[in-house]
Amino acid sequence: MKSSPCAVSYNKIISARAGTVIYPSGSRYGPRIQDDFQLVFLHSGEMKIEIDGKAHHFLPGSVVLLKPGHHELFTFSDRGETWHRWISIHMGHITMEEIAVFDALPLFLPISEELNRIADIMLSLQFEHPSSSEVLRSLGMSALLVYISEMTRTRELEEVHSSILRAKNLIHKAYQDELTLSMLADHAGVSPEHLVRLFRVNENTTPVKYLWRYRVLRALEFLTHTGLSITEISLRCGFKTTFHFARTVKQHTGKTPTELRLFSWKGSQSD
Incomplete structure (x- = not known):
């Protein structure tokens, strides 16, 4: 019987970590030889990866599995910033x-x-508990397990995912604009009620909740990686007022935007 990568690889995991980065328009990274298994989450912008000389293009909403031993060269969108996270x-x-x-x-x-x-x-643990390497190893393994299970679910529900992907792509491209459930459903090609059902069954959330969570994620990136003011970040991420921005961020993270920026600044000073 063939070995499962998850059954045999857990004890071989030496370390696992996560990161987040925003690349300016027209950026490149590499070439490099990949050392690890890496999941790259493309949240906004656009990304081309040449793997062993073959080009692959990725749009927001994709997670890419990179494997050790391959030559890689990254090219990012020349029409704006590209944001991705990685494990x-x-x-x-x-x-x-x-x-x-x-x-x-x-x-x-x-x-x-x-x-x-x-x-x-993983990002939160690295930030608040940098010594939690054993937990990070387990989470890294969990990420691989989820990726494998998502492969099965994606194949079984390909048509469902295409509707969800279309809605997500609109959110990723226009999260700063005023988006409604009807607009997302029209873009996905289904009724609003059906889109809500699809998100609840397959994403364990609703389209609107996904939109606000994505706006918070983008805001966190701007808070910790740019010098933009809190007012500018709130407007740039689709919040109508700084009060609404602060309240929503605190609901999702337990901290205010000011506290998050302060903790990030302290962390960078201690590196």
Whole structure:
């Protein structure tokens, strides 16, 4: 019987970590040789990755599985910023049989709410509890498990995911604009009621809640990686007032925008 990558690889995981980065328009990264298994979450912008000389284009809402030993060159959108997060899993020696199992996995899938939550937790742990390496290893393994399970679900529900993906793509491109459930449903090609059902069944949330969560995620990136004012960030991320911005951010993170920026500043000073 073929070995499952998850059954044999957990004890081989040496470390796991997560990161987040915003690339300016027209940026490039690499070339490099990939050392780890890495899940790259493309949240906004556009990304082209040349893997062993073959170009692959990715749009927002995609999570890409990169594997060790391959030559990579990243090129990002020349029409605006590109934001992605990543989870990197560093393993010891893996067998040819295990490599073959990983090679059978798809290069990319839609980003699920479950994978997003794992990335959230890992980033939070690294920030607040930098010594929690054992937990990070477990979360890195969980991310691979979820990716594999999402592959099965994606294949079974391909048509469902296409509607969800269309709605997500609109959110990722126009999150700063006033978006309604009807607008998202029209873009997805289904009724508002059906879109809500699809999101609840497959994403464990609703389209509107997904929109606000995405706006908060974008705001957190601007708070911790730019010098934009809180007022400018709130407007840029689709919030009508700074009060609404602060209240929503606190509901999602437990901290105010000012506190998040202060903690980020202190963290950078201690590095």
